Amino acid sequence: MKLSARIAPLLVLAVLLAGCQKPPTAEDAVEADAATPSAEPAPVAPDAAADASAPDDATADADADAPAAAFDIGKILVSDAPLGEFPYFSLPAGYEPMNKPVQMDYARFPFWTGEGFEWVEGRSYETRIRKARDKTWSEFELRKNIETLLTSVGAVEVASSKIPREWIKQLDSDTKQGHIDGLGDVYNRPATVYVLRRADRNIWVHFVTNSASGNWIIMETAPFEPTAKLIDASAMKQSLDATGKVALQVNFATDSTQVEASSKPQVDQVVQLLQDDPSLQLSIDGHTDNTGDGQHNQVLSEGRAQSVVAELVARGTDAARLQARGYGDSRPVADNGTEAGRAENRRVELVKR
Known part of the structure; x- marks a missing residue:
């Protein structure tokens, strides 16, 4: 069957127009996807997801340089619980000082707050801790006793974590040697620190244990009173x-x-x-x-x-x-x-x- 003279030119024009259309691009596909609802979200490339959630370099640098929040003892409530004589706290039954406790009239020690050191000056008491004879050592039992004792009079735990190496390196040899009985193995074990805030002073406790022994320092803040007198x-x-x-x-x-x-x-x-x-x-x-x-x-x-x-x-x-x-x-x-x-x-x- 022959096409009519009127229809034949129209078919030729349609073929020519179809040949002139450009092929679909990736952009066209994206626009089509955006215009067409889908039951599942389009997958996101891993690199794109990481870039979307990660801060830019300037923000990252600013966060790294930001100083750690300073410890604010003012946020700890003042306790008026009755206390005895310094050093106020004793070891639980079955535990005793490993050697003669060291007591200083005026000393200085860095207490770990989880963010940095809080250097405290005042009267101090420290000792190593061991189990008594015929007693089985229990690190958990000792820690639980100390925690119960201190919190019962209003002390607050401000840190219980390992001190980072970069902070330990800041300790001078005098600090390490002068508090060798109370410092403990802070290189490998967490330091637990409590603060008991009083109206006229603060009482700090540094406590470290391991699988066989422990160490603690009790320090009461006090102003320095010079005793040296000028002799001409x-x-x-x-x-x-x-x-x-x-x-x-x-x-x-x-x-x-x-x-x-x-x-x-x-x-x-x-x-x-x-x-x-x-x-x-x-x-x-x-x-x-x-x-x-x-x-x-x-x-x-x-x-x-x-x-x-x-x-x-x-x-x-x-x-x-x-x-x-x-x-x-x-x-x-x-x-x-x-x-x-x-x-x-x-x-x-x-x-x-």
Whole structure:
């Protein structure tokens, strides 16, 4: 059958138009999908999903540089629960100090808050913990007892986690050595810290345990009260002429060899003494109380004597006129059983050579 003359040209035109259409593109497919409802959402490429949820570089850097929130003790409620005498808390039945507890009249220790260290100064008590004879060690039992005891008087747990290595590295050797009995294995075990807030002071507890023993530090905040008294050059000369020595109450940072700024005027008077008598030669002798390990006290006393010598030399004194000696806690001049006696025993003596 032949097509009519009218229809044939129309078919030819339709074929030509069809040949001129461009093929569908990916964009056309997306538009079609968007316009057509679907029972399932279109899949998202993994890279695209990650990019959508991850912050941009500037935001990430800002978050990394943002300082950790400072610990705010003001958010802890004040407790007026009755307490006995310092150190206030004792170990549960079946547990005892591994050795003689160490008690310091004034010390400094970094308590972990989960975000950083809160450096606390005041009176401290610390010891290692062991099981008593015929008692089975239970880390859980000890922890449960300590938690129950502290929370019963209003103490709040502020942290119970491992201290990151980068924070532990910030601890100086004096801190680690000075609190060796109470510090515990903070390198591998979590540190649990409690705070008991009082109207006039705060009581901090640092507690660490492992599968066989434990450690704790109890510290009560208190303002520093200097005990060093200035002895002028003339008074020092009189004592040296009469007895051959004179004791100075030079202040040092807690468990440190660093001479406190408050003692610089006393060091200046020693310089004046040496300038007034150019022939005078002195031994600078360091002494400690009997708190803590004896070997540590020996090293500490030597370091303190050397620090005083360094201060004198820095002020122009000939080093040949001086020597440094340390005696640790071996030469007390007062009763180490009292705070006043321990303060007297922590001294630097000038001894005529």
